Ligand SMILES: *[C@@H]1O[C@H](CO)[C@@H](O)[C@H](O)[C@H]1NC(C)=O
Ligand SMILES: *[C@@H]1O[C@H](CO)[C@@H](O)[C@H](O)[C@H]1NC(C)=O
Ligand SMILES: *[C@@H]1O[C@H](CO)[C@@H](O)[C@H](O)[C@H]1NC(C)=O
């Protein structure tokens with residue numbers, strides 16, 4: 001009985017200690033918070049760029065979601081294209097009623113994401129155009145409930161994604177190209193503590209999406225014109241980490257001010273499509289696209305879409321180097337994810353259904369790759385090393401010159417259905433040679449062969 005009381009006291013002390021961990025509104029403090037574990041284990045997420053820009057779905061530059069900006073800032077080609085297709089009087093705002101989402105089916109989207117093997121989703125709650133995908137009080141008549149489809153897209157998708165057991169995240173642009181408050185703050189050069197846009201628009205919006213939808217990621221962007229003290233970023237994140245309903249599960253990226261990228265935040269994003277190709281010691285994420293544009297670009301040719309083999313190789317290399325892979329889809333204005341994107345997602349799902357243990361919950365190995373076509377991960381739970389080979393050698397011989405084996409070393413080929421054994425030759429000091437029976441390539445979508453080394457170093 002006495003022991004019990006003591007135990008309870010200790011437990012209480014422990015809990016109150018955990019509770020008393022407060023992260024102050026400065027980067028040193030916020031950066032000291034460990035990332036919630038689910039994110040590193042997840043490895044694979046789906047990014048969604050969806051908004052009014054999905055209607056014109058047009059760019060001659062790079063990113064279709066930047067349409068409105070290019071309308072005003074290129075050499076006139078975008079304006080000319082708009083005049084030809086929509087008339088001289090047409091304004092960007094006139095696209096909103098055409099954003100009809102008439103085939104939008106959030107359960108269907110969530111089911112596609114679940115089948116792809118992704119463990120989280122990040123949706124653009126607001127892009128730089130300022131149009132919000134939920135009924136924001138700070139975006140009056142410029143949101144998807146009041147102007148356009150009449151749907152709380154953030155809310156409906158969040159429900160469907162969480163029902164599938166995936167984590168839901170929200171992208172949010174800090175700046176807005178044409179918000180009158182932001183433009184007048186900028187013009188007046190008001191000091192960081194006195195800007196109206198942050199106080200009246202950005203801060204309430206960020207808190208609103210957290211309280212209403214309880215996202216597990218806040219993926220900030222559009223930070224580059226101002227320092228993080230202008231955006232009040234550390235104030236928001238300290239509230240997020242200390243008091244918000246998602247304080248134990250949420251993560252943030254590193255785009256919170258012009259000085260923060262690759263320096264502050266829960267995970268680093270580098271630039272868009274960031275693929276460093278070497279081990280990065282801080283947790284990072286590669287936000288990649290299938291074609292080039294994040295928002296749907298109707299004119300992007302089929303040849304611009306990377307095939308599943310290439311995408312899975314980028315995914316493998318990202319994970320081998322310590323990153324997460326956030327692959328983007330750009331649904332069209334009717335709310336459909338283009339079939340060529342869905343096909344890629346299903347291929348990745350098939351790959352993961354066979355090779356999941358080499359990806360989920362894995363860590364970088366002491367060496368990331370042996371050549372450009374052989375990459376490694378390890379998994380502390382299985383204690384195994386995994387080698388991803390992008391080819392099957394003609395004679396069935398595979399040499400792994402960095403792996404150290406012993407008499408207990410066993411090697412498996414994940415997904416192998418044959419009954420002839422793999423011959424394992426362990427070299428004296430270092431290196432393992434495998435002789436693998438001929439296998440049917442159709443068992444190894446998309447031609448990536450994953451060997452599992454048990455009892456090796
Ligand atoms: C951050 O906040 C903590 C707690 O208030 C304080 O001890 C620390 O000095 C601050 N660090 C910086 C760099 O301001
Ligand atoms: C304008 O820019 C587009 C896209 O960058 C380019 O293709 C086009 O040739 C340019 N037109 C003129 C008139 O400079
Ligand atoms: C920044 O956050 C603090 C604390 O929540 C608040 O007092 C202040 O008004 C905010 N500043 C702006 C410009 O929003």
Ligand SMILES: *[C@@H]1O[C@H](CO)[C@@H](O)[C@H](O)[C@H]1NC(C)=O
Nearest residue numbers: 306307308309310311446447
């Ligand atoms: C995928 O694309 C790459 C690069 O363009 C190409 O080398 C490869 O043959 C393609 N693979 C398949 C299966 O089409």
Ligand SMILES: *[C@@H]1O[C@H](CO)[C@@H](O)[C@H](O)[C@H]1NC(C)=O
Nearest residue numbers: 277278368369370371372373
């Ligand atoms: C590993 O891959 C990178 C990027 O593809 C390449 O530059 C490097 O040469 C490779 N390392 C080895 C040892 O082959």
